[in-house]
Amino acid sequence: MSAYLEFRKITKRFPGVLALDEVSFTVERGTCHALIGENGAGKSTLGKILAGVYTADSGQILLEGRAIAPASPLAARELGVAMVHQELAFCPNLSVAENLCLGDLPRRAGFLDRAALRARARTMLATVGADLDPDTLIGTLSTGREQLVQIAAAVGTGAQIIVMDEPTSSLSAAETAELFRLIRTLKARGLTLIYVSHRMEELFALCDHITVLRDGRHIATEPIPTTQPTRVVSQMIGRELRAHTPAHLARELGPVRLDVKNLSSAGAFNEINLNVRAGEIVGIAGIVGAGRSELVQAIFGLDPAVSGHIWVDDQPLALGSIEHALTAGLGLVPEDRKRQGLILGLNCRENTALAALPLLTRLGFVRRKAERALASKYAQRLRVKTPSLEALTAGLSGGNQQKIALAKWLARDCDVLLIDEPTRGVDVGAKAEIYQLLDELACEGKALLVVSSELPELIGLCRRIIVLRAGHIAGEVPRAAFSEATLMQLMAGVPAAA
Amino acid sequence: MLARLRVFFRFQESGLLLVILALGVLLTLFAGKVRTPVFERAADGTRSRVFTTDANGERIPLTVEKNKFLNAQNLAQLAKDTSFIAVMAVGMAVVIIAGGIDLTVGAIYALASVVGALVLHRYGAEGLATTSSPLLGILLGAGACLGVACLCGLFTGGLIVTLGVHPFIITLGGMAIFRGIAFVITKGQSVGAFPAAFRDFVRFEVGDGLSFVPLMTMLVVLIVGWIFLSRLAAGRRVYAVGGNELAARFSGIRVERVKLGVYLISGLCAGIAALLSLGYYGAATSGDGQGYELNVIAAAVVGGASLTGGRGSALGVVLGALIIQMISSGIVILGIDQNYSQIIIGSVVIAAVVLDHLNTWLARRRLTATAH
Structure with missing residues (x-):
């Protein structure tokens, strides 16, 4: 018998990083399958490939023995795969009902059929036992509630596999308990859940199987009862x-x-x-x-x-x-280097010199020699791996980008x-x-x-x-x-x- | 040799040069011939026609056959027309690189023109202050023209910074306001009759009708713009703000000051173009520069300034202005209906943006391919 869902040698590259390196494992139907790994291990990437957010560079996904390659979230939906995102999945300015039916708004003679819209939304909400007014604006809901609506949207449109990416990261304890109850109900109904997280306790309480990824490689897939948290941790870290x-x-x-x-x-x-x-x-x-x-x-x-x-x-x-x-x-190396730390369209030299610019200026002119010397000094000290100082920071790996974000403040001393x-x-x-x-x-x-x-x-x-x-x-x-x-x-x- | 070629092609400007060359060749090939009268220049500088006698002994003007595009007069005309757009496009490039957009340039051009014209008129032949020195009048007129343009830039920049509204909306409103003011202060009338010296200076020609002053002004603006963007710390800040405003702020750059500055620069550039037009055409009305924002933004975009900010160069946009002007004059030379010019320029802008996207996409693919 072939597996329900199988990943075969999935490989995905991003500029500067090999996110997934020939990852292969199988998932059984009607189970909750955990994907765990350190930051950057590739667990979210894998989930997003299944849900059609990214496409794999090579490798295959087999659903009931049939190769699938969802090119978009919509294509994945049609194959019965849905993803519950951490944020920004809905239009905050529209109501719960409108968001739930956004892909296929009920119409009568070309006009929006509001009654049908509400009725359909209520049915979808009922499948996940959510007691919500369909006319509430999504923007006014808590994260937990919004997640519930996302799950309702997934289940209501006939999803068989639901990918959840760190679903509890911003939930309260009560909301988490509610979510876990719902996941168990869905499992009992035969749905399959891919649960991406790095919270060990949750996984052991909730999941049937656990797959550990490290640096983009598949390390182990084991049934929960036969493994222990300490074992998983050492698999995740892979080193003493x-x-x-x-x-x-x-x-x-x-x-x-x-x-x-x-x-x-x-x-x-x-x-x-x-x-x-x-x-x-x-x-x-x-x-x-x-x-x-x-x-x-x-x-x-x-x-x-x-x-x-x-x-x-x-x-x-x-x-x-x-x-x-x-x-x-004072200097601040901010938490989000791509948004706050670096100007990705500028090169390594310009980014390194950005905060120190006033010190590198004579009569308004940038002293180019001094700038180059400064940038190359810190690139060497931090061992930044870049083809040249003139290369755009957008093309560097996360680690090297972070070094440039640090170098910017070291350059200012x-x-x-x-x-x-x-x-x-x-x-x-x-x-x-x-x-x-x-x-x-x-x-x-x-x-x-x-x-x-x-x-x-x-x-x-x-x-x-x-x-x-x-x-x-x-x-x-x-x-x-x-x-x-x-x-x-x-x-x-x-x-x-x- | 090959290596040198490769270095040449690494610059975006080289692609633009190729386009200009190709356009030039195409226009030359398809322009056809025209017969133009021959002029001679007398010792006192006046031009007069040269006459000859035909087979019947009648006196007829001497003419020569020339390529409609590739002749000295047409090229001189092209250079002059390009200068006006290019000067404004350099200012627009600075705004676009900073991540903004300035729709007011055409209106600032009109308002600065008419204000300058009103001052110059006072010192002209029909003015009230004819007795004073024309030089004083010219200086005051030029100052008024440039000053008003700078004030307009500061006004829009200031509103964008203090209100935090998208520059598109502010400059759209500014565009109507400035042109409205120009109309009100002139009551819709054309203002002319400037000191003759001013006109003579701007229309000073070298060679076969090449207007020296607009061309030189364009070169100076180009060089200053190039130095500003690539050599000055202030220019670096413009790229930083356009590339990532938040990261620029986190790096201690005073984003508001940079934004204010770029609209001031754009206004000043529109003022410089207005000043040239005053001298060249000798009159101004509130309707001047109508639709210039399209040509100027087109020049900047075709010249490689990215509307998402953070990318572009002064040389690129000047070449972009030349391409836009070549297309405009090509429409005339090839005898295409003038009414099509807007359609064609609009299409060129969209094509340039599509090409830019393609280029970015290719670059990203190259990045991914070489990362490992």
Whole structure:
């Protein structure tokens, strides 16, 4: 008997990255199949290929023995495959009913048949047990509710396979429980679910099989009962976590370079007090929405509505002004390098020199020699792999782009670096190089404030970690007390286990 | 040799040069011949016809047969016409590279023209201030023309920055406002009779009718624009803002200031073109420069400025202006109905954008192919 759904040697390349490398495995009908892997392992890419968002460069997908190659999400829908996205799946300005029927609006004599529209939407919502008014605007729904509507749309249009990409990443605990109940119902009805996530507990509670991907390669597909979380973790990481102690920890700390007092911004964070000393790396942990990025952006002057006090090297800093932050020696490596960090249409040299431009200018002219020298100095120091400094940053791999985003602030010789997600979407080799670099910077006496959602990263790098929860400081953990459990408890607000 | 060719083709401008060459050859081949009278220049600089006698002994003007396109007079005319569009297109390129669009250029051209004309008229033969030096009048007129153009640019730029509205809407409104003001202050009348010295200066010709001043102005604007965009920090900021406004802001670039600046530059360029037209045509009305925004945007887009921002060059758009002007004059030379010119230019713009998309797509494929 052939498998219900089979991936055969699926390969997908993006500029600069091999996202999937000959991935093959099978999925059984009526099961919930987990896809797990570290950031950049290729799990979302695989899900999107099945749902027709991307097309594979090579390889085959077989559905009940028949090769399918959905060229678009619409084509995938017709084959019975639907995807539940994290966001932006619907038009927020239209109602639930209109969104549900958008592909095939009921008409009577050319006019929109509102009664039929509502009736059809109600039927679709009923299949997932959602109690929603079809006339509600999508934009007013919570993420969890919107996801429910997406699932209703998928089930209602006859989907047999539903791909869910990190469905719980922005759900509350109650919404998550509701979602899990629904997934079990769908499974009982014979639907197949591909569940993309990196939350181990969820997968073990929910799924029947688990496929582990690492660096675009298929590592293992096993039934849940025969594997354990620890085993999956080692498959995901594929290497022993080196107990490497950064060199900066052995050094004496200098004076306080960044001192933040009572910093508040309505709706983002409240009464934040923290300081970072010369030669110190301080981590900021917290779940999505805890106010981590908002905090570092506010320190950098990107939030005009912030109140409180900041001192840099004992000088008060005017709030809400990037110019003052720059003059004071602050630099921010933002969390989303493609949107906030780099100008992809400019080359490596121009991106590296962007923040340092005022220092490279004479009478308004860019000093080209100095600019080239500066760019090549940091490209060498950060070991940026690029055909030339004149190559567009759009063509670089994630790791090399991140290095350029860092180089931009090193080129300006900032003393206080705020780094938001230093290694998101970066391959393993470049990660190690970036950690090494941050260690060196601390040893040089710079003050580093690092935000990350990867706890092992913070545990490896930092001297102490400040945990944010719902815009407040939930606690500060010194290196001696570092453990994922301690940090997680603070992040989630769970009292320490007895 | 081959390597040198390859370097040549790496520049987008080389493609434009090939198009210009091809257009030139085609126009020459299909233009046909025309008989034009021969002129001679007397010692005092006046031109007069040369006459000869025919077989019957009658005195007839001497004529020569020339290619309709490839003759000195036509090329001089082409150069002059291109200058006006090209000067404005350089300003437009700066705006487009910064990720904006400026529909006001034609209206600024008209308003700056009539304001300059009103000042120049006062110092002209029929004006009230005939007694004062014509040079003072010319300087005041030029200053008024350029100053008004800059103010218009600042006005639209300021509104775009403070209101945060899409530049298309603001400049669409600005276009109507500026032309309306031009109409109101002239009551729709043509304003002329400038100091003769001004007209003589701008119409100064070298060779066979080549207008020296517009051509030189275009070259100066081209060189200044090229230096600004490729050598100055300010130019780099324009590319940065157009390439990714958020990342530019995160890098400490004062995005608002850059945006204000690019509309000021565009306004100034429209003012320079208006000043040239005042000298060349010797009169201005509020209807001047109608529809110029189409030709100017066309020149910029054909010349490789990307409407998504972040890409383009001064040389490219000047060559783009030349292509647009060659097409316009080609329509006349080939005897195609004038009414088709708008249709043809519109089609060229769309074709240029399609080609640009194709090019981007090819580049992305190359990137993917060479990544590993």
